Amino acid sequence: xxxxxxxxxxxxxxxxxxxxxxxxxxxxxxxxxxxxxxxxxxxxxxxxxxxxxxxxxxxxxxxxxxxxxxxxxxxxxxxxxxxxxxxxxxxxxxxxxxxxxxxxxxxxxxxxxxxxxxxxxxxxxxxxxxxxxxxxxxxxxxxxxxxxxxxxxxxxxxxxxxxxxxxxxxxxxxxxxxxxxxxxxxxxxxxxxxxxxxxxxxxxxxxxxxxxxxxxxxxxxxxxxxxxxxxxxxxxxxxxxxxxxxxxxxxxxxxxxxxxxxxxxxxxxxxxxxxxxxxxxxxxxxxxxxxxxxxxxxxxxxxxxxxxxxxxxxxxxxxxxxxxxxxxxxxxxxxxxxxxxxxxxxxxxxxxxxxxxxxxxxxxxxxxxxxxxxxxxxxxxxxxxxxxxxxxxxxxxxxxxxxxxxxxxxxxxxxxxxxxxxxxxxxxxxxxxxxxxxxxxxxxxxxxxxxxxxxxxxxxxxxxxxxxxxxxxxxxxxxxxxxxxxxxxxxxxxxxxxxxxxxxxxxxxxxxxxxxxxxxxxxxxxxxxxxxxxxxxxxxxxxxxxxxxxxxxxxxxxxxxxxxxxx
Numbered sequence: 029x030x031x032x033x034x035x036x037x038x039x040x041x042x043x044x045x046x047x048x049x050x051x052x053x054x055x056x057x058x059x060x061x062x063x064x065x066x067x068x069x070x071x072x073x074x075x076x077x078x079x080x081x082x083x084x085x086x087x088x089x090x091x092x093x094x095x096x097x098x099x100x101x102x103x104x105x106x107x108x109x110x111x112x113x114x115x116x117x118x119x120x121x122x123x124x125x126x127x128x129x130x131x132x133x134x135x136x137x138x139x140x141x142x143x144x145x146x147x148x149x150x151x152x153x154x155x156x157x158x159x160x161x162x163x164x165x166x167x168x169x170x171x172x173x174x175x176x177x178x179x180x181x182x183x184x185x186x187x188x189x190x191x192x193x194x195x196x197x198x199x200x201x202x203x204x205x206x207x208x209x210x211x212x213x214x215x216x217x218x219x220x221x222x223x224x225x226x227x228x229x230x231x232x233x234x235x236x237x238x239x240x241x242x243x244x245x246x247x248x249x250x251x252x253x254x255x256x257x258x259x260x261x262x263x264x265x266x267x268x269x270x271x272x273x274x275x276x277x278x279x280x281x282x283x284x285x286x287x288x289x290x291x292x293x294x295x296x297x298x299x300x301x302x303x304x305x306x307x308x309x310x311x312x313x314x315x316x317x318x319x320x321x322x323x324x325x326x327x328x329x330x331x332x333x334x335x336x337x338x339x340x341x342x343x344x345x346x347x348x349x350x351x352x353x354x355x356x357x358x359x360x361x362x363x364x365x366x367x368x369x370x371x372x373x374x375x376x377x378x379x380x381x382x383x384x385x386x387x388x389x390x391x392x393x394x395x396x397x398x399x400x401x402x403x404x405x406x407x408x409x410x411x412x413x414x415x416x417x418x419x420x421x422x423x424x425x426x427x428x429x430x431x432x433x434x435x436x437x438x439x440x441x442x443x444x445x446x447x448x449x450x451x452x453x454x455x456x457x458x459x460x461x462x463x464x465x466x467x468x469x470x471x472x473x474x475x476x477x478x479x480x481x482x483x484x485x486x487x488x489x490x491x492x493x494x495x496x497x498x499x500x501x502x503x504x505x506x507x508x509x510x511x512x513x514x515x516x517x518x519x520x521x522x523x524x525x526x527x528x529x530x531x532x533x534x535x536x537x538x539x540x541x542x543x544x545x546x547x548x549x550x551x552x553x554x555x556x557x558x559x560x561x562x563x564x565x566x567x568x569x570x571x572x573x574x575x576x577x578x579x580x581x582x583x584x585x586x587x588x589x590x591x592x593x594x595x
Contacts, residue, residue, distance in 0.1 A: 059397040060363050062406050062428040067453070067475040068130050069431050072107075072120055072137075075462035075469040079118040079139045082468060083109045083459040086443040089148045089203065090455040092126065094157055098179025099123055102133055106159060107457045108146030109470055111439075114166045117143050120470070121159060121182050127452055129474040136181040142166045145199045150447075152206035154228030158185070162201040162211050169193045169523070169564075170213045172222075174231065186557045189564040190222060190236060191215055192522035197246070198311075202263075202446055204252040204318070207500060208282060210263040212239070212248040219248045219267050221293065223285045227504045230533040235290035235516035236523070239278070241297070244271040247309050251446055252282070253316035254496075255323050261496065265295065266327045268303070268310040275301040275312055275339070277325065277349070283499060289514035289527050299349040301339050303331050317377045317386055318449045324415060326388050328373035334366045336373045336392050342416045344384050352417035354390055360413060360420050365396040368405075376444035376454065378412070379477060386415045389454065391429060393440035398433055407433030408442050408458050429473060435460040437468060452477060511586065513579050519592040524567035525560040526579065526589075532556055538580040541566065549575065556581070567593065 073080050087108040094104045103124040110117030117140040125131035140146055142165060149160040157177040165171050170190040175182035190199075190213060197214035204210075207226040212219060219242035224233045239248075248267040254260070261282040268275050278295035285293060303310060314327035326340035335356060341349045352359050356366040373392040380386050391410035398406035408429035412421045430436065437459035445455040453474035462469050514527040526539070537559055539552040549570070552562050570593050577589045 059399050059403060060365055060406070060426065062398050062400065062409060062426045063423050064400065065428050065431060065473075065475075066479045067473055069471055069473045070130075071460075071462075071469045072122065072135055072472055073118070073470055075465040075467035077137070077467075077469070079116060079137050080109060080459070080468050080470060081116040082111055082439055083437060083470070084111045084439045084441060085109065085145055086441050086457050086459065086470070087147045088443045088445040088455050088457045089150055090445040090447055090451040090453070091150050091206070092450045092452065094150075094152070095155075096123060096157055096177055096179065099133060101126055103127070103129070103451065104150065104157070104177070105129070105445075105455055105472065106148040106150065107470060107472065108148045108161065108163075109457075109459065110140065110144050110146050110163075112144065114142045114144050117141070117146055119146055119148055119159075119161050121177065122472070129453065129472075134179070134181070138175075138182055144196060147199060147201040147211075149201050149203035149209055150206070151203060151209060151224075151226050151231060153226050153231055156229070158231070160201065160203065160209060162190075162199050164193075164196055164199050164213070166196065167194060170197070170199050170215075172211060187561055188233065189523060189525070189561060191220065192564065192568060198248060200249045202251050204254065204261065205449060207496070208252065208261065210250050210252065210282070212250045212265055214246050214248055214267070217244045217246060218242050219245050219265065221250070221263070221265070221285070223263065223282055225286050225500065225503065227500070232286070232533075233527070234286050234288050235514065235527055236525075237285060237288055237290065238292045239265060239267075240292045240294045241276075242267065245269045245276065247311055249312055249314045249327070251314045251316045251325070252318070253279075253323055253325065254319045255321060262323065264298075264314055264316055264325050266312045266314045268312060270306060270310075273302050273305045275303055275310065275327075275329070277301070277314070277327065277339070279323075283503070286503065290516040290518060298325075299339070299341065301349065301351065303329070306331060311372075313374045315375045315377055315444075315446050317381060318379070318447070320381050320386065321383050324377075324386070326375045326377070326417075328375045328390055328392075330370060330373060330392075334368070334370055336366070336370050336390065338373070338375060338388070338390055338417060340388065340415070340417050345416045350417065352413075354411060354413065354417075355394075359418055360411070362411060362420060362425050365394055365426070369395040372441045374442055374444055376446060377448055378454070379448045384415075387412050387421050388415060388417070389444065391442045391444060391456065393436060393442065398428065400428075401433045404434040405436065407436035408440065429456060430458065430460065430471060432460065435462065437461055513581075513587050513589065515577060515589045515591050519594045520567060521594060522564075522568050524563045524591065526563065526577075528556050528581075532581050535582045539563070540578045542576045542578070544574050544576070
């Protein structure tokens with residue numbers, strides 16, 4: 029669902045000449061032949077839009093058969109893009125004809141300035157179709173915006189302040205079907221997370237949680253996995269430590285996290301992968317099968333901008349995590365192209381959930397020459413391998429993604445939607461430079477799962493169904509019965525919030541903040557949905573010490589909560 033551009037550069041002119049030598053006579057030039065793409069592609073935003081410039085991060089999310097008020101049934105596709113300065117960025121929303129992305133019913137752009145890592149997701153909250161946008165607001169902190177989708181576009185409902193971090197740290201997000209979301213971000217080497225559950229008519233969020241054991245880790249990503257008929261819903265995380273040279277893959281139970289108002293998540297560490305001590309940030313991107321009978325996962329990365337590595341586990345075979353370099357012919361029967369520059373890999377599982385037949389797509393940018401493009405760089409390419417990573421699925425070898433390979437952006441990044449259950453296409457976004465209407469644009473690509481280039485066999489029915497309705501109903505019942513209001517985090521530094529039960533989410537509240545002598549410091553009167561933005565602003569002005577928050581809801585006194593601000 030997201031990716032970043034790495035700055036390392038590898039000079040490869042000499043190796044390029046060696047690779048282009050004739051296999052026979054030594055005089056005929058040779059280059060890898062890439063399978064041409066089959067799939068609809070269009071631009072949004074188009075070149076010339078003031079909302080897109082050189083792009084170093086993208087994200088994508090999609091869902092099918094969504095009922096939008098005033099529009100009717102449609103498919104939805106969302107994308108986010110931005111660059112390090114945060115000057116120009118945005119989120120696009122698109123309503124598409126069901127099963128036919130060539131027909132756009134309506135579309136729009138939400139501009140974002142001074143923001144990085146614009147991540148997109150979607151939930152259906154009691155008939156309100158909601159777009160989720162997680163991002164880092166430069167110099168302010170990590171944020172989550174929630175929009176209502178309607179015929180006119182996207183209307184901002186509220187903003188959750190996740191942190192008040194003055195310095196940038198990567199933020200990532202994933203959603204599971206229409207009812208669960210997980211967000212993870214980094215602050216000064218510590219990884220945090222927050223999860224949310226659709227408890228119609230609102231989304232109920234956990235408190236801000238610390239991932240256990242992360243004191244020197246950076247650049248987290250996350251993905252959902254749902255295994256077994258019992259409904260085990262886990263959130264998987266991966267993050268890199270430059271101090272140890274390790275990438276950690278860990279996971280934890282969603283249903284436990286959603287009940288936590290704060291504290292540390294004692295994640296299960298599933299794998300420690302030593303990749304080396306790198307001077308530049310190592311960006312990993314992780315995905316899991318949306319529904320499957322085993323807890324498989326895979327993440328992609330490159331340590332040298334040449335070898336595209338996929339770390340994965342397959343519990344149908346060894347169950348031991350392994351690393352596959354997919355572009356050097358070491359394990360896959362693909363011609364080696366790792367002597368060229370290769371950047372920004374991204375993995376995605378396909379929707380074939382029959383045990384043993386699931387496949388993993390890996391996409392990235394390559395500088396390898398494509399004879400079909402006048403021996404210019406092939407640009408964005410992909411391959412499809414089995415879940416153990418030892419066989420390329422038909423067609424053998426690499427697939428070209430973009431219709432115009434040579435138009436790839438100067439900072440090429442490609443993202444797949446991690447939502448593999450409900451959308452008939454592998455939704456892909458990537459930036460391009462348009463030479464005819466000079467300017468950057470974002471390409472939206474829709475690969476039908478059933479086309480030969482991207483799926484060699486008919487799609488199988490899911491073997492594992494999503495049976496969490498009973499758990500959601502049980503959780504919602506407990507929320508409605510609860511009258512407990514919690515403060516988080518507590519103690520706090522520059523972020524302070526209140527967690528209200530679902531039964532109070534649409535209510536008016538009064539919050540009176542006093543010091544320990546009884547002196548009133550601040551009073552808030554307004555909607556529950558907006559109190560946390562007010563408290564976050566207030567928390568930055570408070571001196572270290574203890575305070576009492578007297579909270580009333582709909583005119584009735586509910587709780588007095590003691591909170592402590594630390595340095």
